[in-house]
Amino acid sequence: MRVLVPFANDEPKSRLAPVLSAAERREFSVAMLCDVVDAIERVGYDPELLVPEPLDCRAEGADSAAAADVGERLGSLPATVDDRPLSAAVNAALDERTGAGVEQAVVMADLALATPTALRRLFAAGGDVAVAPGRGGGTNALVVRDSGFSVDYHGASYRDHRRIAAEAGLSVAVVDSMRLATDVDEPSDLLEVLLHGDGRARQWLIDAGFAVDDEDDGRVGVRRS
């Protein structure tokens, strides 16, 4: 299985701007990417990055030792550089390898709750296409086993991907995973990372002062000290 991880770190996670600065969002995005890469490797596959420009994590302004560690970690991964929009870049990468028996996966870089167990369920799901829907209509992870399929990540891509598969006569397996459904886009998603994460992204949030906030009215949020 070839496993692609698209990642863009120029202006990431703008919807987290109410709670994180631009530099913090870049650091946190890299932490999530590291967690995703770790989980894929622990399943036994070698992730390939798909980036709009060469990745230089050490230039991102993070503090020294941790940043050097992360830079080395990510710098050692194979990477395809393609500056087109996400769907075009993914489709081009998928088209590089086609043929009988070729299995390719696309796993988003902001799945901070991804575990080897959850990814194994995705990779083992049947179907010409296997989809892990994201909350909010997106597609957080895919396995593609037929070159008749192409991606279109804009908008309600889960629905679009099912339609694209159906129009090509391809079967679709849907993976029911809260972990894979949780892409981290909004401040409320940080709570999920604090509660269910166990990697660098969760540690980054804790080091940045975030904690679970059990409010008096029974709702749960995050606070930053």
Next chain:
Amino acid sequence: MRVLVPFANDEPKSRLAPVLSAAERREFSVAMLCDVVDAIERVGYDPELLVPEPLDCRAEGADSAAAADVGERLGSLPATVDDRPLSAAVNAALDERTGAGVEQAVVMADLALATPTALRRLFAAGGDVAVAPGRGGGTNALVVRDSGFSVDYHGASYRDHRRIAAEAGLSVAVVDSMRLATDVDEPSDLLEVLLHGDGRARQWLIDAGFAVDDEDDGRVGVRRS
């Protein structure tokens, strides 16, 4: 397996007030309850309602034929009436039956995406306690196999339930399911019902004029016509 479904229909789903009237929220809540009951029955178990007062769905102001159908459907289910707060009522119900080999489940009534497949995963999960976490720190479904466990649904109950189990020396299995993690509380949750539901709740939303709204900026929401 005894399967309890707590349900209160006096002032349900207040966080949906921006998009649904009080009468609509009651109707929609009943539709979700019906979907949950259906899913449990399709697994092969007989759900028991846990209600603060006797349920009379036909008195809720819904329109005639559908309401009569729903009233008959729910009226035929066994129900325990307990007007204490949720946690006290659930603990009292769990305490009614204890002993070696007794398995009891508690499944929330607003899991409009619950399917037999997702529930089977919960019911088959090991552990003295099996938990399906809800988005936002809650506990959407549980299996309890040891009388040393009790529930506390206030606040970040997922974390509290893990702590309660750990303090009692009980093992916990966590079920990773987007379907079971999605309790329908907020307007944004309606999108999930439209995209992934296949029962009465989804149909109720469609009949009420709701549809998936692919916005120009790539975000996805719901609109009502």
